[in-house]
Amino acid sequence: MLMEWSESLETGIETVDTQHRWLVDAINALHDEVTKPTPDTEVVEQVLLGLVDYTYNHFIMEESLFQQHGYADETAHRAEHNRFTAKAAALLETHDRGELPADEAMAFLKDWLTHHIMKVDMAYVPFLKGKGVT
Numbered sequence: 133m134l135m136e137w138s139e140s141l142e143t144g145i146e147t148v149d150t151q152h153r154w155l156v157d158a159i160n161a162l163h164d165e166v167t168k169p170t171p172d173t174e175v176v177e178q179v180l181l182g183l184v185d186y187t188y189n190h191f192i193m194e195e196s197l198f199q200q201h202g203y204a205d206e207t208a209h210r211a212e213h214n215r216f217t218a219k220a221a222a223l224l225e226t227h228d229r230g231e232l233p234a235d236e237a238m239a240f241l242k243d244w245l246t247h248h249i250m251k252v253d254m255a256y257v258p259f260l261k262g263k264g265v266t
């Protein structure tokens with residue numbers, strides 16, 4: 133396991149928390165596979181594709197809430213999402229070249245997700261809750 137779910141990652145918005153938990157699980161699954169003595173490249177590919185796909189949908193979900201409610205920090209938040217999407221795409225390219233994600237790439241995923249949820253996502257919580265989002 134690379135990262136553990138904790139209360140400090142909880143926004144209290146149900147859909148958001150469910151999706152964040154899924155992302156933590158996927159990063160852990162990727163970590164668990166690549167740290168095996170003989171990682172299964174098909175499993176790595178499946179997890180990577182799932183991670184990219186799910187992340188994309190999660191970002192769309194958040195961004196549509198921002199649009200719907202007129203969140204002031206939408207642009208900066210989107211820029212952070214785009215950084216992660218670029219990294220995830222780079223990981224898929226790494227996989228296509230027959231390489232496993234490097235330790236730094238795994239650390240980036242973990243650090244990015246932790247920071248993003250705890251700082252950047254948390255920043256919208258009072259605003260969205262104020263708009264009645266649960």
Ligand SMILES: [Fe+2]
Nearest residue numbers: 194248252253
């Ligand atoms: Fe976000």
Ligand SMILES: [Fe+2]
Nearest residue numbers: 152194249253
């Ligand atoms: Fe998020």
